Amino acid sequence: MPNRMLSRFVRGVIVAASLVGAGAAQAVTAPMLVVDADSGKVIYAQGATDPWYPASITKLMTAYVALDLVRQGKVSLDTLLTISPAAAAEPPSKMGFKPGTQITLDNALKIIMVKSANDVAWAIGENLGGSVDGFADLMNDAARRLGMRESRWANPNGLPDPRQWTSARDMAILGRALIRDFPDSRALFSISAIQFGRSVMANHNGLLGRYAGADGMKTGFICSGGFNVVASATRNGRRIITVVMGQPSARERDLKAADLFDYGFGQTTGWTSQSLDALPTSASSQPPDMRPYICDKRKPMPVDEGQSAITASAAAAAGASADNANAQLMGAAAPPSSALAFATLNSAALRARSLPPRAPLQPVLVWIGRDPAESQIMLNEQEEADKAQRLAVRAAKLEAAKVKREAALAAKAAARAEAKAKPEPKSEKAETKHAAKKDVPQPKSAARGAAVPKAATAYTSVETKPAISQAKGGSKPHAAKPAPIAQKTAAKPAPKAKPKE
Numbered sequence: 001m002p003n004r005m006l007s008r009f010v011r012g013v014i015v016a017a018s019l020v021g022a023g024a025a026q027a028v029t030a031p032m033l034v035v036d037a038d039s040g041k042v043i044y045a046q047g048a049t050d051p052w053y054p055a056s057i058t059k060l061m062t063a064y065v066a067l068d069l070v071r072q073g074k075v076s077l078d079t080l081l082t083i084s085p086a087a088a089a090e091p092p093s094k095m096g097f098k099p100g101t102q103i104t105l106d107n108a109l110k111i112i113m114v115k116s117a118n119d120v121a122w123a124i125g126e127n128l129g130g131s132v133d134g135f136a137d138l139m140n141d142a143a144r145r146l147g148m149r150e151s152r153w154a155n156p157n158g159l160p161d162p163r164q165w166t167s168a169r170d171m172a173i174l175g176r177a178l179i180r181d182f183p184d185s186r187a188l189f190s191i192s193a194i195q196f197g198r199s200v201m202a203n204h205n206g207l208l209g210r211y212a213g214a215d216g217m218k219t220g221f222i223c224s225g226g227f228n229v230v231a232s233a234t235r236n237g238r239r240i241i242t243v244v245m246g247q248p249s250a251r252e253r254d255l256k257a258a259d260l261f262d263y264g265f266g267q268t269t270g271w272t273s274q275s276l277d278a279l280p281t282s283a284s285s286q287p288p289d290m291r292p293y294i295c296d297k298r299k300p301m302p303v304d305e306g307q308s309a310i311t312a313s314a315a316a317a318a319g320a321s322a323d324n325a326n327a328q329l330m331g332a333a334a335p336p337s338s339a340l341a342f343a344t345l346n347s348a349a350l351r352a353r354s355l356p357p358r359a360p361l362q363p364v365l366v367w368i369g370r371d372p373a374e375s376q377i378m379l380n381e382q383e384e385a386d387k388a389q390r391l392a393v394r395a396a397k398l399e400a401a402k403v404k405r406e407a408a409l410a411a412k413a414a415a416r417a418e419a420k421a422k423p424e425p426k427s428e429k430a431e432t433k434h435a436a437k438k439d440v441p442q443p444k445s446a447a448r449g450a451a452v453p454k455a456a457t458a459y460t461s462v463e464t465k466p467a468i469s470q471a472k473g474g475s476k477p478h479a480a481k482p483a484p485i486a487q488k489t490a491a492k493p494a495p496k497a498k499p500k501e
Contacts, residue, residue, distance in 0.1 A: 028288045030226070030246035031168035032256070034264040037176055037232065037239035040276050041269035044260065048169045049282040051150055052245050053290075055220030056093075056116045056304070057166075057228050058158030060174055061151075062124055063109055065138045067182045069128055070105070077106035079127075080370065087122040090157065094119040095196070097368065098382075107366040113218060114194045114203045114364075116304075118157040125156035132156065143170070146177050147277065160222050165287045168243040169279050171230045175217055175241045179232070189216030189232070195363035197379050202361055204304050206254040207231050209359035211261065217241075219250070221304035223295035225287070227253040233261050240264045246290055250304050254355060 031047040042048075069075045083101040095117045097103070103111075103120070105128075112121045122132065129135025132155055139153035150167035158164070179186060192209055193202045207214040213233040220228045226246040233240055242260045247253035295301060367375030 028246070028290070031243065032245070032260060033168040033172050033243040034260050035172045035176070035241050035276060036264075036269050037179060037241050039269060039273075040176060041273040042276060042279065043240070043264045043267050043269060043273075045168075045274075045279060047282070048172075048243075048279050049150055049167050050284050051165045051167060051282065051287040052228070053160070053222060053225030053287050054158055054164065054166045054171070055222040055225045055228055056118075056158040057171060057218050057220040057230050058153070058156065058164070059112045059116065059121055059220075060171070060178065060218050060230060061139050061143065061153060062112065062121055062135075062156040063188070064174060064178055064181075065135065065142050066105060066109060066124055066128060067178075067185055068142060069138075071182070075105060075128060077104065077109075078370075079105045081105060081108055081123045081127040083119065083123050084126055087119045087126060090118040090122050091159065093117055101368050103368050104370070107368075109188055110191060110194055110364060110366050111196075112157075113188055114191050115201045116204055116219070118159060121157035122155075143174075146173055148173055150282070158220055158222070160224055167282070168245055169276055171243050172241050173276055175230050175232060175243075178217070179239070186216070189218065191364050192359075193361040193363040194366045196366050200361065200363050202358075204250075205229065205231070206250055206355065206358075207233070207257060209361075210254070210355040210357070211258050213261075219253070219304055221250070221302065223291040223302075224289050226290045226294045227302070227304060229253050229257055231257050231261075233265075235265050238265070248294055249302060251354065255353060258355060 029047040029050065031050050031052055033045050033048045034043040035041065036043060066075075070077060080102045081104070083097045083099055083103070085099045088097060088099045093116050095111060095115065097119060103123070105124070108120050108124050111117050112124070125132045125135035129138055135156055136153050139156070143151045143153065148166070148170035150165070151170045152163060152165055154161045154164040178189070190208065191203060193200055195201075204219045205214075205216070206219075207229070211233060213235045214231060215234055216232045217230045226248060227250050228245040228247075229243070231242050231244075233242070240261060242257050242264065244253050244257045244260065247256065365372065369375045369378055
C-alpha cells in the first residue's frame with residue numbers, strides 16, 4: 001500500500017475510533033481482527049477482546065478438543081459415535097440422523113465443518129465427554145491452556161446459550177492453534193462440500209472457492225451474535241487469519257473478510273507489532289444481544305448460506321481510490337438512530353460489490369457406520385423402511401377417508417329415511433281451518449240434503465232472507481231459517497223448523 005494510502009487509512013482508524021467513542025452509550029462495535037498466523041502479530045484489531053456470542057464457530061473448539069483426544073490416544077478417528085435421542089432432537093442445521101445411527105469421528109468432524117450439523121456436534125460432545133456438560137469442561141480446560149481469556153463454553157454446537165461467549169482475539173488464538181497443533185488435519189477446514197448418499201452439501205464458508213488463497217475455517221450465525229467467520233488465507237507462503245463478527249448478513253461478512261485479507265496481505269509485521277496477548281482487555285462485561293438488529297420480525301429469517309455473492313465491480317477490483325479503500329475498510333459514519341453503531345466497513349460501499357463466482361465443488365464422501373459399503377447397506381435398508389412407512393401412512397389416510405365417506409353416506413341415508421317416515425306438517429292456516437271445522441257443527445238446511453252456503457266459514461255467519469209465510473189461497477211457503485254459525489266456539493245444532501199447516 002502506498003504511503004499516502006496508508007496515512008489515509010490510519011486517519012480513518014482514528015476517525016472511526018472517535019465516532020464509536022462519541023456514540024450512544026449502548027453503541028456496539030462489531031469485532032474484527034487480522035493476524036499473522038505464524039507470528040501471532042496483530043495487523044488490524046477492532047473490538048477484538050469484546051465478548052461475543054460465537055454461534056457455530058464454536059465447532060472449531062469442538063474440533064480442537066476432539067483432535068486433542070485423538071493426539072492423546074484416548075480415541076481414534078475411526079471411533080464410532082452414536083446419535084442419541086437428545087442429539088437427534090437438536091434444531092437445524094442438522095443431518096437428521098435417527099437415534100441409534102453410528103458415525104465415525106472422522107466423518108463427524110467433516111460434517112460439522114462443512115454442514116455445521118448441530119446434531120452431529122452434540123453427538124461428538126456426548127460420546128467424547130460422557131455428556132455435553134462433561135465435554136464443555138474439556139472445552140474450557142483447552143481454552144485456558146491456549147490462553148483464550150474471554151471464552152466460556154457450555155455446548156459443542158454453538159446454539160444460543162447465555163453462558164457461552166468468546167471474542168475475536170480468542171478465536172484467532174484457536175485458529176492458530178488448530179493450524180499449528182494438527183498440521184495433518186488442515187484439510188479438514190477447507191473442504192468445499194461433502195456428499196452423503198446422493199446429497200451434496202456445500203460449505204457455508206462463502207470465501208472458499210471465491211477468494212484467492214482462502215483455505216478455511218468456519219462460519220457461524222445466530223440472531224444474538226449475527227454472522228461470524230474465522231477465516232484463513234495463504235499467499236506467497238504467508239498465512240493470515242481474519243475474524244469478523246456481528247455482521248447483518250453472510251454477504252457482508254464475506255466481503256468484509258475479503259477486504260481485511262486484502263489489507264492484511266499488503267502489510268508487514270515486525271518486532272514492534274502488537275501481539276494477540278498484548279491486546280487490551282475489553283470494558284464490556286457481557287456480549288451484546290444483536291437479535292433486534294439482525295433478526296427483524298418484519299423480514300425473512302437470515303440464513304448462513306455463504307453463497308449469495310457474485311461478481312466484483314471493476315472499480316472495486318482495481319482498488320479504486322485511496323479514499324474508497326479507506327471508506328470500505330473503516331466505513332465510519334455517524335451513529336444511526338438505533339443504539340447500534342457499526343464502526344466497520346461501509347455497507348453502502350458494499351452494495352455494488354461482491355465476490356467472484358464460486359469454483360466448482362469437490363465433494364468429499366462421508367458415510368454412516370464403519371465404511372461406505374456398510375453405510376450403503378444401511379441407507380438401502382433405511383430407504384426401504386421409509387418407503388414402507390410412507391405407503392403405510394398413505395394407506396391409513398385412504399382408509400380413514402373411506403370410513404369418513406361411508407359414515408357420511410350412511411348419515412345421509414338415515415336422514416332421508418327419517419324424513420320419509422315423518423308426515424308432512426300442515427301449514428298454520430290449514431291447521432286452524434281444520435280445528436274450526438272440527439269444533440263448529442255445520443248448519444242444516446230446512447230441506448234435507450241442502451248444501452251449506454258457500455259464504456259460511458268458521459269466522460263469518462251466513463245471512464239469509466226470512467221465509468215468507470204461506471197464506472191461504474196462494475201465498476208461498478217460507479223456508480226454514482238456518483241457525484247462525486258460531487264464529488269460534490262450538491254451538492248446539494239448531495232444531496229443525498216445523499212447517500205450518
